[in-house]
Amino acid sequence: MGESRDDRTKIERQSERELVVTRIFNGPTRIVFEAWTRPDLFMRWWAPKSMGEPLFSCEMDVRTGGSYRLEFGHDASKTWAFYGKYIEVIPNSRLVWTNEEGDDGAVTTVTFEEKGDQTLLVLRELYPSKEALDDAFIGMEGTMPEQFEQLDELLVTLGASVGRS
């Protein structure tokens, strides 16, 4: 019955610089939107345990032109931050934000579409260039130590099999 667990989150690389994530949630758009825009709720899911680094703090001024700042880490002395601005906010329907830690940050667009009593969520990350997208993947390394160790091993294996150094 229904889709297998693995099919629920879909990823598509739509172009060299854009990634699209899709998922259906069992709730109306107003509830899903609330979970994306209330810091206390957002903190409960944005950095799940399996990701390694917890979300240490979260400030969000969810309105067009408002800022956000997410700090990851286990304690106040060692945190690193994601920050940027909301450039479009349409309640229960659309969120667009920038990422401003560097020049190569993505613009993220999230749309919430009502499907009966469910919500179709589509998230797009548009990077300024292919290189920026590739770098973003490398940048994630710090946030997910275990998974990336596994990936490193995989890449080493793949690299070795074609004789790369």
Place this chain on the structure above:
Amino acid sequence: MVQYATARLDASFAALSDATRRGVLEQLGRADASITDLAEKFHMTLTGMKKHVGVLEQAGLVATEKVGRVRTCKLGLGGLEEEAAWIEWYRQIWDARFDALDKVVEELKQKEKVDGRK
């Protein structure tokens, strides 16, 4: 992802549909070679071999590197496995996040129901 992978596979299969190109891959599996070497080995013109190598390169099956005046060819990985691995990791991150978000959504729904009854 599927769309992207399919396009890559199409390119790979198209590249592999030609006997000379399969031979070139076999050859490069043994040792890296210049386009000139390959042209000689397969009794082809340099231009002809360049075309074949170009197709293989497009599909990511061959990587070339120019050192001085010589372009050396070696096996590439198709980029497909590496790309697919990155994408799969990215998917897992979002999947984990969204599983956690499911719980929050469920809780808010229950809360709404309870509040609605008051």
